[in-house]
Amino acid sequence: MHEIFLDELKKLNTRFMELGVLVNDLIDKGTRSFVDHDKKIAQEMIAEDKEVAKEAIKIEKKALSLMALQQPVATDFRVVISILKATTDLERIGENANSIAVETVRVKGNPRIADVETIISQMTHQVRTMLIQVLTAYVQEDEQTARAMVSGHQEVYADYKKARKLIIDGVEKDPNAAVASASYFVIIRLLERISDHIVNIASWVIYKTSGELFELMESGKK
Amino acid sequence: MHEIFLDELKKLNTRFMELGVLVNDLIDKGTRSFVDHDKKIAQEMIAEDKEVAKEAIKIEKKALSLMALQQPVATDFRVVISILKATTDLERIGENANSIAVETVRVKGNPRIADVETIISQMTHQVRTMLIQVLTAYVQEDEQTARAMVSGHQEVYADYKKARKLIIDGVEKDPNAAVASASYFVIIRLLERISDHIVNIASWVIYKTSGELFELMESGKK
Known part of the structure; x- marks a missing residue:
């Protein structure tokens, strides 16, 4: 029975990844x-x-049915819970990425601000690196890497603030950039949110590994 | 044993509310x-x-320990899971509200756009009404009200788009409003996100009540 459960869990982990x-x-x-x-x-x-x-939704359903039917304990319990919770963060990251694409359709041919687009590309690179790191930490149950996500997020947040200033300066110089600025403000926020979800996933890596449950980041510092 | 569990569950529900x-x-x-x-x-x-x-975190810990120690089934299982998931949405709503306050500190004495502030107040009223409705639906296991949250969200989203346009027009007219516009874009997005979390909570009300698990809202429509 337990072997079947472990096999199901392995499949679930693969789908999560x-x-x-x-x-x-x-x-x-x-x-x-x-x-x-x-x-x-x-x-x-x-x-x-x-x-x-x-x-x-499929992953969540599977996790819930494993939980209800197999009533796992100890580590197995924590693995199922961490998937159940971290899947929501992955889904939200997907939604945020989608919302970035929506801005493409919105901004049309309006004047843009080059510096801002450079920093957006940088932030994208950073959050994608963090996501791969946290997924790897998830598989390897690597608590140390999970904890390091906080400083990764701080870098993203620093870029967010820098980008905000660049956008304001750009619009003050050229009010025709106002339409693009709306999209820029949305996108830098979305990237910062993605980074925040990555830190949440890191919290679930730590829970899975050690059983400790806490917020890696005090939200006041976000 | 089951009575103690139900009593614990009742307390947990109260804390959630x-x-x-x-x-x-x-x-x-x-x-x-x-x-x-x-x-x-x-x-x-x-x-x-x-x-x-x-x-x-305390509520989540309590829910996890009830789940691990009591291994609830059927409805009891669903109640604990719905609290475990919906608490995250409440926490995020709190964070979003906090991020609105952070903008107060940022905007300082810069020129503002009156129309935008009116619509922000409207959106705030709407999401607060929705939150009370969904919490009440949670207690009363009222699936119909939970489902109605989607149209509530659509109104918020319509206001979001309207506000976005007002901000762009305002900055085009007066580039000195660029600093305030950064805060406006952030705040209207935060209010829309709050509304989105309320729809998530509504999904958990439906799961709790009927055992059905699905997304109330297709994210492409957000």
């Missing part, structure tokens, strides 16, 4: 569609986003 | 501090936000 990798691609696609003004990628993504939501 | 009411106050305080330029409330809030995070 696959969802993570899919979502990581979406972050790249979302920003790329925006920076390259590529509406085609943006529209593709809006379709793929539904796939993420569907798969997340 | 209390957290909901606290968070609802924070939404009001956050927007009020911003619209009235009241830095004192804003600073108070940033302290209270930590309380929300602490209480959410």
Whole structure:
């Protein structure tokens, strides 16, 4: 019986990882569609986003049924709970990536601010690196890497503040950039939110590994 | 044994509701501090936000220990799971309210756009009404009200789009409003996110009541 359970758990872990990798691609696609003004990628993504939501629900259902039918204890219990909770964060990251793509469709041919787009690309690179790190830490039950996500987030937040200032300066110089600025403000916030969800996933890595449950980040510092 | 469990569950439900009411106050305080330029409330809030995070962790810990020690089944299982998941949404709503207060501190004495502040107040009223409705639906296991949250969210989203346009027009007319516009974009997004979390809570009300697990809202439509 326990072997079947462990086998199911292994499959669930694989699906969780696959969802993570899919979502990581979406972050790249979302920003790329925006920076390259590529509406085609943006529209593709809006379709793929539904796939993420569907798969997340399937994983959650599977986790809930394992929990209800097998009543796992100790480590097994924690593994199922961590998937149940961290899947929501992955799904949200997917939604955020999708919202970046939505801005591509919105901004059309309006004047843009080059510096801001550079920092957006940087932030995208940073959150994608963090996501792969946290997924790897999840598999390897690597608490140390999980804890390091906080300083990763602080870098993203520093870039967020820098970007905000660049946008304000850009619009003050050229009020025609106001339409693009709306999208910029949304996108830098979305990237910062993605980073925040990665820290949440890190919290669940620590819970899974050690049984400790706490917030890695005091939200006042976000 | 089961009576003790039910008693614990009742207490947990009460704490969940209390957290909901606290968070609802924070939404009001956050927007009020911003619209009235009241830095004192804003600073108070940033302290209270930590309380929300602490209480959410306590509720989650309690739910996890009930789950692990009592291994509830059927309805009891669903009640514990719904608290475990919906508490995260309440906590996030609290964080979002706090982020609104942070904008109060940021915007300082810069020129503002009156129409935008009116619509922000409207949106705040709407999400607070929705939050009370969903909390009540949670207690009463009222699936119909829970489902109605989707149309509530659609109204909030319509206001979000309207506000976005008003901000862009305002900055185009007066580039000195660029600093305030950064805060406006953040705040309307936060209010829309709060509404989104309320729809998530509604999904957990439905799960708790009927055992059905699905996304109330297709994220492509958000």
